[in-house]
Amino acid sequence: MSDSSFLPDDLKDEQSTERYSALKNYISEDIRRLALILIIAGFIGLGIHHFLLCITLGLILFFALQFRSLYIVNQWISQHSQEPPPDLSGVWGALLFNVYRAQRRERMMQAEMVGLIDRAQSSLMALEEAVVLIDEQHCIEWWNPAAERLLSLKFGDHKRQVLTIIRHPDFIQYFNHVNDFPDGIVVESSFHDGRYTQIKLTRFGYESRLLVAYDVTRIHKLEQMRKDFVDNVSHELRTPLTVLSGYLETLSENEEMPQRWKRAFDQMQQQTRRMNALVNDLLLLSRLENESLQAKNQIIDMAELMNQLFDDAQGYNTEYGHTLNLNLESHNDLIGSDMELASAFGNLITNAIKYTPSQGTITIAWQDRGDEAVFSVQDTGIGINPTHLPRLTERFYRVDSGRSRETGGTGLGLAIVKHVLAQHDGHLEIESKEQLGSTFKAVFPKHRLHRPESEENFVDTE
Template identity: 80%
Template sequence: MSDSSFLPDDIQDEQHTEQHSALKNYISEDIRRLILILIISGLIGLGIGHFILFIALGLMFFFALQFRSLYLVNQWISQHSNEPPPELSGIWSALLFNVYRAQRRERTLQAEMVGLIDRAQSSLMALEEAVVLIDEEHCLEWWNPASERLLGLKLGDRRRQVLTILRNPEFIKYFNHVEDHPNGLILQSTLQEGRFIQVKITRFGYESRLLVAYDVTHIRKLEQMRKDFVDNISHELRTPLTVLSGYIETLSDNDDMPQRWRRAFDQMHQQARRMNALVNDLLLLSRLENESSKSKNQIVNMAELMNQLFDDAQGYNTEFGHSVHLNLESHNDIIGSDIELASAFGNLVTNAIKYTPNNGDITISWQDRGDVSIFSVQDTGIGISPEHIPRLTERFYRVDSGRSRETGGTGLGLAIVKHVLAQHEAHLEIESQEQMGSTFKAVFPKHRLQPPE
């Protein structure tokens, strides 16, 4: 693309007009030279009586000059193109000028590109994160110094297959199926015990890859400290809460209690129950996190589980008056943990009942959609504003804290659902509009389904 392609149309038209005008002038100069040579040759030929011969000699002389110019142009292009072009006239002068200008512009662009590449490489060399370029044949092409510290790469590894150097089975699986891990992969370092590396691979070009890795040991330690703290504090709170709840319940059953104290004890009992539910949810989350690597290979009978969820929903629905419907279309079962799935699905059903105004409609479904099967809970409740949906599965995130206090929610229900589904290689989809109800879908992949015999 020429430099002029970025200019306005009227300026480009002016440039083209000038170029055509200059080219016409150069051609006119060659034509005038040819006419002058022919006139001189013709006059000499007329003087000595050999007009045709001297006209032919004049033409030969003109073409000899052109061949000489062509020779000089060829010599300059092949040997001295970095130097200014030779002084020529006519069309050859225009050709040399355009070639010289194009070469000079190309050298300028190359110098700028080399400078840009040098700056980019200098920046990458200074990064604490490892950056590795892998070519289309999966060989190491370039890496920065941090890659040697984090991944153990050496100078002699250049042009070697990356999978012969980084041989962790999880990494090999990730490398061959990058799209299955959009957030990358955390690996334990082979260079230093207790060190963890986050690896992220991005495809570009035909089959080339960019690998970025960074140390997440500190983050892992903080996360483990958080898990330990939540686990320990939850266990420590459980005993005193049980004692308090027992005494409060005993005192509340006393018929001789003055009426002015009864309301206070009812509130204490309600808050103790809520605190106990929070502790139980925290313990469940902690257990899910600690057992994330355990296999879940039970065959969960979905027909039985769906009927159990429907019966539980009918019992919980007594004070709300909703119409609860069961839609059982799929015959597939799930390979997983029946206790965890019942807890996750129960959370979704309970939320739908709690956050739907009285006399609403709740539909619990188990359906097939192509190669996947979907557990869904649809309600006609208050709905959720779009900006809240991406954060609903965060711990303790509340769309409306006042409403959550009224319903007794702990803020951990959807976080538990997210963990359970992740451990079953499933995911949660949420569709909702304010005042139009919500639909929560748990989507299970084909390899997690057990077709009917």
């Protein structure tokens, strides 16, 4: 029998492992054993004149030893596979060693995975954010302690449908249309009065979901305070600005005013108009935020609106001398609020006119793009550095503060545009190159479009 001992905890050194796992060594060992048995049986057979009988008995002995080893291997695999394997020689020894080594590797990997899972679970348990695992049948599988505080989950909720526990209509809508809410939703807690919770769902596997929720009550209150402050201050400023504007206009028209005073009054009027524009934009933003949940389902005649915008642009363009073009290439109308969309489109047009040097070209268009429709304003202005594009729609963000002061910009125009488009399920695309001009595109999805019946009938008859 070969010297092939197996260690339960350590697999000896690399050299020993290679020696024991080399199958050819074990096969040669079995061959040597068979040869030894046959030689001994042959000598005995020659001595007693029964050579073939002794050779046959030798073969039977060899196979009996092999069957015994097979029996031992089977017993170890079926009943004692967690223990060190028995010490066998030959092919069966190699088989036992390799099976045992594979089992040890698998156990080590399992131990590592269990440790990793334990660490992950411990970290999830320590989180202040609620974490809930939801299976493919929309039943709750697991949650951390924070979920008990935020979502009032309890022991009996295991394997219950999540929609029978969190019944807020906004959450049900979100759960059934996750892709429509990329940033999740904020809902008022049904379990704690005056508390607000941000909920984000992530799909994985076939239909399983990971729910993460955290308390945003403080952020919500601060945001509401900001809205109230802006709204109240804007309203409070409006009255004194109106009074100032009126008196300044009256005094400026006085022909007896000294020339050195007239310039000062003109500057005061200019700054008053600028503050009025700022207040009006702030009030508009406030109104848009407060009316965000109101239905916007008017059918807007885009041909009429585009012509109205074009006429207004021509009036505004008088002192700039640009060439204005109007392209109507879509027969679709829009579904939404005509006042809000007219304000957003007007902002894009006036920006293009203001920030394009004299004698430029402004093209206003309404076009189809696959299933979408696009309102675009293209100019031949000075363009915008690409580094500024991601922040253009932030409130009060200015690419060039000096240029904005010269043109009377408030820094809120694109913020208003973005807000209006978001409430109409649209988005803003900006393309710009310095010294080559800019293109602003308001893109609307298919469900916000309406084709007039006359146009449908016309297409059908064709």
